[in-house]
Every structure is written in C-alpha cells, then in structure tokens.
Amino acid sequence: MARLxxxxxxxxxxxxxxxxxxxxxxxxxxxxxxRALLSPETPAEAVEAxxxxxxxxxxxxxxxxxxxxxxxHGDLGQSMRDGRSAITVVAERIPVTLMLTAPALxxxxxxxxxxxxxxxxxxxxxxDRLVMMVAVVGFTVPSxxxxxxFVLAFAVELPxxxxxxxxxxxxxxxxxxxxxxxxxxxxARFSRSAMLEVLGQPYIRAASAKGLPWASVxxxxxxxxxxxxxxxxxxFMVGNLIAxxxxxxxxxxxxxxxxxxxxxxxxxxxxxxxxxxxVVAAAMITTNVTIDLxxxxxxxxxxxxxxxxx
Amino acid sequence: xxxxxNRLKPxxxxxxxxxxxxxxxxxxxxxxxRVAFDGVPTLRGINLTLARGESLGMVGESGCGKSxxxxxxxxxxxxxxxxxGSVRLAGEELLHAPASRLDKMRGGQIAMIxxxxxxxxxxxxxxxxxxxxxxxxxRGMDHRTAQAEARRxxxxxxxxxxxxxxxxxxxxxxxxxNQRVMIAMALAGQPDILIADEPTTALDVTIQAQIxxxxxxxQRETGMALVLISHDLGIVSEICERxxxxxxxxIVEELxxxxxxxxxxxxxxxxxxxxxxxxxxxxxxxxxIPGGVPNAAEFPPGCPFAPRCDRRIGRCSEWAxxxxxxxxxxxxxxxxxxxxxxxxxxEVVAA
Numbered sequence: 018m019a020r021l022x023x024x025x026x027x028x029x030x031x032x033x034x035x036x037x038x039x040x041x042x043x044x045x046x047x048x049x050x051x052r053a054l055l056s057p058e059t060p061a062e063a064v065e066a067x068x069x070x071x072x073x074x075x076x077x078x079x080x081x082x083x084x085x086x087x088x089x090h091g092d093l094g095q096s097m098r099d100g101r102s103a104i105t106v107v108a109e110r111i112p113v114t115l116m117l118t119a120p121a122l123x124x125x126x127x128x129x130x131x132x133x134x135x136x137x138x139x140x141x142x143x144x145d146r147l148v149m150m151v152a153v154v155g156f157t158v159p160s161x162x163x164x165x166x167f168v169l170a171f172a173v174e175l176p177x178x179x180x181x182x183x184x185x186x187x188x189x190x191x192x193x194x195x196x197x198x199x200x201x202x203x204x205a206r207f208s209r210s211a212m213l214e215v216l217g218q219p220y221i222r223a224a225s226a227k228g229l230p231w232a233s234v235x236x237x238x239x240x241x242x243x244x245x246x247x248x249x250x251x252x253f254m255v256g257n258l259i260a261x262x263x264x265x266x267x268x269x270x271x272x273x274x275x276x277x278x279x280x281x282x283x284x285x286x287x288x289x290x291x292x293x294x295x296v297v298a299a300a301m302i303t304t305n306v307t308i309d310l311x312x313x314x315x316x317x318x319x320x321x322x323x324x325x326x327x
Numbered sequence: 328x329x330x331x332x333n334r335l336k337p338x339x340x341x342x343x344x345x346x347x348x349x350x351x352x353x354x355x356x357x358x359x360x361r362v363a364f365d366g367v368p369t370l371r372g373i374n375l376t377l378a379r380g381e382s383l384g385m386v387g388e389s390g391c392g393k394s395x396x397x398x399x400x401x402x403x404x405x406x407x408x409x410x411x412g413s414v415r416l417a418g419e420e421l422l423h424a425p426a427s428r429l430d431k432m433r434g435g436q437i438a439m440i441x442x443x444x445x446x447x448x449x450x451x452x453x454x455x456x457x458x459x460x461x462x463x464x465x466r467g468m469d470h471r472t473a474q475a476e477a478r479r480x481x482x483x484x485x486x487x488x489x490x491x492x493x494x495x496x497x498x499x500x501x502x503x504x505n506q507r508v509m510i511a512m513a514l515a516g517q518p519d520i521l522i523a524d525e526p527t528t529a530l531d532v533t534i535q536a537q538i539x540x541x542x543x544x545x546q547r548e549t550g551m552a553l554v555l556i557s558h559d560l561g562i563v564s565e566i567c568e569r570x571x572x573x574x575x576x577x578i579v580e581e582l583x584x585x586x587x588x589x590x591x592x593x594x595x596x597x598x599x600x601x602x603x604x605x606x607x608x609x610x611x612x613x614x615x616i617p618g619g620v621p622n623a624a625e626f627p628p629g630c631p632f633a634p635r636c637d638r639r640i641g642r643c644s645e646w647a648x649x650x651x652x653x654x655x656x657x658x659x660x661x662x663x664x665x666x667x668x669x670x671x672x673x674e675v676v677a678a
Binding site for chain 2: 156174218220222223224225226227228229231237238242244287315316317318321
C-alpha cells in the first residue's frame with residue numbers, strides 16, 4: 018500500500034509538471050503580454066521596461082528555470098494586472114466557483130443516475146424512450162447555448178431570475194441548472210447502459226432463481242455492480258464540469274475561476290493563467306485518486322489486485 | 328394394463344407409473360409448455376413429469392430448449408418471451424403465478440444452478456453473505472443462525488476451512504469451488520427439486536467428475552429430485568435414471584438410462600450416440616449427424632428432425648409430432664413415425 022501511494026504521488030507530480038511546462042510554453046508562444054496589457058501607443062522604452070520588470074526579456078529557457086525555481090519555493094508569481102500574488106487572485110475565486118460546481122455536480126448525480134437506472138429497468142417502454150430523448154437533447158446542446166436559452170426564457174421573457182452576476186441565491190439558479198443538466202444527460206445515458214449490462218449478467222438471473230424479490234435483486238445485486246461502471250464516468254463528469262464552468266461563468270458573468278481564466282488568457286496575465294491551470298490539474302488529480310480509492314471500496318476484485326494477492 | 332396406457336394424455340400424466348409399485352404422485356408436472364421469443368417459437372409443447380427424489384436427465388444440442396424449459400417453468404425468462412401451457416408443482420399452477428408466490432417457490436421448492444459458476448455468483452458480495460441471503464429468505468433465520476448454517480453447508484459441499492472461506496469473494500475461489508458454493512446456495516432453501524443446468528460444462532474434466540459425485544451424494548442425502556441438463560450423454564447416463572432427448576423444442580425421446588446406449592429408438596438419439604467416441608470399443612469412424620440445427624424460426628412443419636434424418640419419408644413433414652411408447656413399455660417413448668408404425672423398432676440396436 019505504501020508503495021502504491023508513492024507511485025501515485027510520483028505520477029501526480031509528473032502530470033502537474035507536464036501541465037505547468039505546457040502552459041508555460043504555449044502561453045509565451047501564443048502572444049506577448051506586453052502587447053496585450055499595454056496600450057498600442059505606449060512608447061518602446063516603456064514596453065522594454067515592462068518586459069525587463071517581469072523578466073520577459075530573458076531567453077525562454079531561463080524564464081522557465083526561474084519559474085520552476087519560484088514554484089518550487091511556493092511562489093507562483095504576481096498578476097500583471099493588479100500586482101497581487103497570483104495565488105491570492107485565484108484563491109479568492111475558488112469558493113465562488115465551487116458555489117456553482119458543487120450544486121451542479123449534485124444535480125448531475127441526483128438527476129442523471131436515477132433517470133438512467135429507471136430507463137434501464139423500464140427498457141423499451143415509453144418512459145425509457147422519453148428519458149433517453151431528453152438525454153440526447155441534453156448532451157448534444159452545448160452548455161453556452163443552453164445557458165443563453167435559459168437567459169432568454171427565464172430572465173428576459175419571464176423575469177424570474179437575474180440574467181447574470183452573483184450575490185443572491187436567485188443568481189445561482191440558472192448557471193447551476195445549465196451546468197447540471199448537460200452532465201445529468203451524459204450520466205443518465207451512461208447509467209442506463211451500465212445498468213442494462215449488469216442486468217444481463219448471469220448472477221442477476223441466479224439471484225432471481227434463488228427467490229429474491231425483484232426489488233432486492235435490483236438494489237442488492239444490480240446496483241452495487243452498476244455503481245462500479247458509473248463511478249468511472251463520474252470522474253469524467255468532474256472534468257467536464259470544470260470545462261463547463263469556463264463557458265457558463267462567462268455566459269452568466271459569474272465571478273469565478275472560469276471568468277478569471279478567460280480574462281487572464283485574453284490579457285496574457287501569465288502567472289494567473291498558470292496558477293489556474295495548476296489548481297485545475299490538482300483538482301483533476303485529486304478527483305482521480307478519490308475515484309481510484311472508491312473503486313477499491315466498491316469492487317473487491319480491485320482490492321485483491323492492489324494488495325498483490327489474486 | 329400397460330397397453331392401454333400407450334399414449335400418456337397430459338391429464339393422465341400427473342400420475343406417474345413406477346416400475347415396481349403403485350402409482351406415485353408426480354411432484355412436478357409440465358404440460359403443453361410453449362415459449363416464443365418475439366413470436367419465434369422455441370419450445371413447442373413440452374410435457375414432462377418429475378417424481379419426488381427422481382433424477383432426470385435432459386440432453387440435446389444448444390438451442391433445443393432444455394434450459395428454456397426450466398427458465399420458463401421458474402418464470403425467469405425476460406418479458407419478450409411468451410410462455411403458455413401449464414407448470415404444476417404438487418398440484419399448484421405456477422405459470423403466471425403472482426411474483427410473491429414465484430419468489431417463494433424459486434430456491435425454496437425448486438432451485439437452479441447454472442453453467443458458469445463464476446459469473447453466476449455476484450462478484451461484489453462475499454460468498455457467505457450470498458448463502459446467508461438464501462437462508463434468511465427461505466428459512467427465516469436470524470443472522471447468527473444463518474451464519475452457522477452457511478458454514479455447515481459449505482462444509483457439506485466440500486469446501487475446506489469453511490468458516491474462514493465464508494468471508495471470501497467469488498474471485499478468490501476456483502471454478503469448481505464456485506460451483507460448490509452455488510450448490511450450497513441451492514441447498515440453503517431445502518428445495519424439493521434441483522435443476523442443474525450444464526453444471527460442469529465450464530469446468531475441467533477432473534473437477535467435472537467431483538462436482539457430479541457431489542450432486543449424486545447430495546441427492547442421496549437430501550432426497551430431492553435432480554434435473555441434470557447437459558449436452559453430454561455420458562454425464563447424464565452416469566447420474567440419471569431417466570433421460571429426455573430434446574430436439575427443436577420438442578421432446579423426441581424419453582427412456583430409462585440403461586436403454587440409452589443399447590436401445591435408442593429415435594433417429595436423432597441414435598445419431599447422437601453414433602457421433603460419440605467409445606473408450607472401450609476398438610477405434611472406429613464417428614458418424615456426425617448431417618446438416619445443422621436450423622434457426623428456431625426456420626423449423627419445418629411436422630417432425631423437426633426430418634430434414635436431417637436418414638429415415639425420412641414423405642409423411643414426416645405432415646405429422647403432428649407425438650410421443651408414443653415402444654413395445655408397450657410406457658417408460659420408453661419416442662416421437663417418430665417409424666416408432667408408431669413399426670412395433671419392433673424398439674429392439675433394433677443402434678448402428
């Protein structure tokens with residue numbers, strides 16, 4: 018088990034190193050922060066001074082080594098826009114984004130999984146077709162389109178909710194629903210097929226054959242097995258949610274990480290973008306490790322593989 | 328007396344004739360059982376009776392209906408299967424009985440074990456819990472009693488170190504041990520009938536013999552009736568007193584096991600035997616049955632075996648297939664025109 022943790026940690030560090038390097042190179046290759054931040058009329062000496070102040074005049078590899086050294090000491094640099102440390106800028110946005118993503122994830126799970134299981138149990142019925150039809154619509158319509166439709170319907174036509182901004186619970190409703198529904202649709206489709214796969218297994222028929230009532234067969238024998246497959250997709254869902262927040266926060270001008278990322282990339286605020294990517298990478302890694310650990314809880318075969326006995 | 332019972336009518340068949348003694352009441356009586364999947368008939372009218380404590384073999388190629396018969400009888404087929412006919416257990420109709428009644432019957436009166444024991448056990452539950460589940464279901468035991476009983480059952484089916492193994496998962500057992508666990512689970516409900524659907528097909532040959540021996544021993548100890556479904560004539564003849572041969576959703580021959588090898592009457596049964604290698608006879612050519620089993624949807628009218636049969640005559644395709652006894656012996660019946668028209672057919676030894 019200790020060896021396993023070491024391997025996991027090493028792999029996580031490697032992933033973060035790759036993300037950091039990639040972001041570093043791409044951001045610098047894709048545009049000059051001095052041009053993006055300073056107005057076109059800025060005199061050449063001022064631009065030069067700006068470059069020098071932020072260390073942008075050094076060769077790329079020197080910049081990279083300096084950056085790595087600083088990161089190693091816990092210094093992620095300063096925002097070029099307001100001079101505060103990138104960590105502070107990003108950290109104050111994290112809870113704001115979590116206010117969106119956490120309820121959206123719960124909405125995903127609470128709608129998606131039961132809908133998928135229901136559809137599987139009622140396979141080929143009208144209810145099944147209906148659920149799957151809604152799910153297809155839900156996951157083919159991009160979240161920004163869905164968001165705009167919601168704004169039109171429930172903010173403009175029916176002025177029930179504000180069209181953007183943050184502050185009250187009413188501000189939360191539209192972005193959370195927008196984020197939640199797309200994921201729920203994916204999860205519903207996946208849960209349905211996972212459940213159907215499990216229901217076709219011989220141990221389900223065997224459980225019926227020993228006299229278990231159908232409801233107990235479903236809850237006691239089918240669901241625990243389907244959960245293993247559904248867990249895999251929940252990992253992807255978290256990734257999708259993070260990607261989704263970038264779009265949805267922009268649509269609803271929600272002051273979270275997503276809109277900060279958009280603004281920072283546009284203005285080449287290097288340190289902030291890199292810090293956000295680091296946070297996202299860490300979040301994804303944490304999610305994956307958590308899911309790996311949950312596999313062990315749900316699937317005894319996995320536990321055996323890990324402890325090395327078969 | 329025997330002559331008058333030449334053809335067993337379904338209603339007369341609920342009483343079964345025992346060789347030595349008087350009539351024994353049949354424990355289970357299946358009459359006119361038909362199954363169609365999405366309109367395609369798979370079982371075309373199965374009539375059979377099973378006496379208490381009897382061991383019955385059912386043989387035939389894949390798709391002949393031997394498993395479907397029992398899945399239908401236990402109500403285990405999916406909704407796309409249309410099941411008609413009658414399945415009476417101790418006089419009580421089971422077909423289309425309410426779910427709560429069927430749940431009590433399954434495992435409690437009729438238990439079933441399956442071909443691949445590894446996939447028939449739930450991979451995420453401990454073996455002990457799966458047995459205990461049956462015990463609580465059918466014998467209303469509390470957890471502690473059930474645990475002790477589960478240990479005894481594992482012991483009975485020959486799993487060493489039973490107390491510790493209760494806490495193991497199916498993937499920690501070998502295939503043969505898993506089948507032993509399945510048998511223990513089936514025994515948990517103290518059923519009157521155990522249906523073993525190809526119980527050894529997925530196992531090594533040496534393990535096969537052990538599992539068969541276990542089934543035989545358990546049948547002796549508990550006195551339950553055993554139905555052994557297999558495509559292996561050798562296995563069936565070792566365990567069973569009586570054999571049913573199925574083809575195309577019909578029972579084409581029923582005979583005591585001791586006659587299986589020397590007095591088969593139906594051309595299909597003979598074909599099966601001619602295709603078997605023999606261990607003690609000198610090496611000789613095996614004779615495969617020409618052709619293959621057609622799709623369920625493409626079975627011809629009349630005798631289903633006619634297209635592959637070397638004794639086929641014109642009337643075969645018009646004949647309403649029916650079992651008739653041979654030479655006045657009600658224990659040996661075959662569904663073949665030649666059997667009904669030629670009374671001496673039963674004495675002809677297979678080529």
